[in-house]
Amino acid sequence: MNKKDYYEVLGVSKDASEAEIKSAFRKLAKKYHPDVSKEPDAAEKFKEAQEAYAVLSDKDKRSRYDQFGHAAFDQNGGFGGAGGFSGFEDFDPSDILRDIFGQGFGFSGSSFFSGGGGRTSSRRTKTKGPDINVLFEMSFEEAARGTSTTVELNIDDTCDVCGGLGGTGAKTCPTCNGTGYVRQEQRSILGAFVSQRVCPTCGGTGETYTNKCSSCKGTGKKRVKKKIVVNVPAGVDTGDHLRVAGKGPAGENGGPNGDVYIEIKVKDHPLFTRNSEDLYVTLPITFAEAALGCKKEVPTLDGNIILSVPSGTQTGDKQRVKGKGLKSPARRKTGDLYVVFKVITPTKLDRKQKKLFEDLNKTNLKTSDFDLYEKYVNKG
DSSP, X not given: OOOOXXXXXXXXXXXXXXXXXXXXXXXXXXXXXXXXXXXXXXXXXXXXXXXXXXXXXXXXXXXHHHHHGGGGGOXXXXXXXXXXXXXXXXXXXXXXXXXXXXXXXXXXXXXXXXXXXXXXXXXXXXXXXXXEEEEEEEOHHHXXXXXXXXXXXXXXXXXXXXXXXXXXXXXXXXXXXXXXXXXXXXXXXXXXXXXXXXXXXXXXXXXXXXXXXXXXXXXXXXXXXXXXXXXEOTTOOTTOEEEETTOSSOOBTTOOOOOEEEEEEEOOOSSOEEETTEEEEEEEEOHHXXXXXEXXXXXXXXXXXXXXXXXXXXXXXXXXXXXXXOBOSSSSOBOOEEEEEEXXXXXXXXXXXXXXXXXXXXXXXXXXXXXXXXXXXXXO
């Protein structure tokens, strides 16, 4: 099923400011929140609004969405340019919702996303680990042909000794009685307001351990060096992103690892420049070659080719060599190579060369291009 455009869901333009996006979400949340709305499809519309806000309120995710659309969220990984998102579990709209419904409104970010409305889970929901961004600089040739590289990361990963639990001998947390939250009641002249926060003893898991893991000191995570293999497709360009799913930092409470986004930076080439999938190369030729025509050897990414230069070639003229450009990582297309001619004026001539040019200058080589100028020069 095709998803709706996130800008349309919030009812804002694609150049909307952060304040406009927040204001639009505020109105929709107030209208469709399952705990306050009586409309039959309120829950679905509320879920659409929070998903749109989760993306458009995040600068990085919004940029990827603008570039790749919903394909940026492909759960199968791969080229995103974007980048993709396997979920929005790391998004917590609690601040803006408390602003709408009041500080005493009982909900958590996790229950909100799972469709639980104002009801909280008895224990903290499993949360996906944070995504991280890694810059990878590569040569022009590597970007053109594609490559495989190994990236080394220093991240907090799940403890391999306790499996992320933090210890052994699990028992119900005595502070929160296994709920993962502690409630606090505040009284005022307007009545009693009940708020809740994550249990400081168990961290929201609802459990403590008789024996704390000595390897991770009870945190369930360890700082490790991790090497991941990244397959870079042919045709990538500076600013593209590749998503490596599940290789980032560990999640909370047994949640999945975050993703790694490889940001591409391609070095300049001494000869070639690119425009999307097309390549451009400048070919210097002499006056004689330009006037008489010739055959020239021209470099491509696949080796040299022989190009016929027609007589009368001018600086700026170009020839297209089909299929000698770059492959597109997103489309089944290969670009072309454009050879741009540049006629070189000699700066030093020996006596014989100078005599030849003097003799040549005595012949009538002027074309209609000179007529307009001579008309005004000889006007008086």
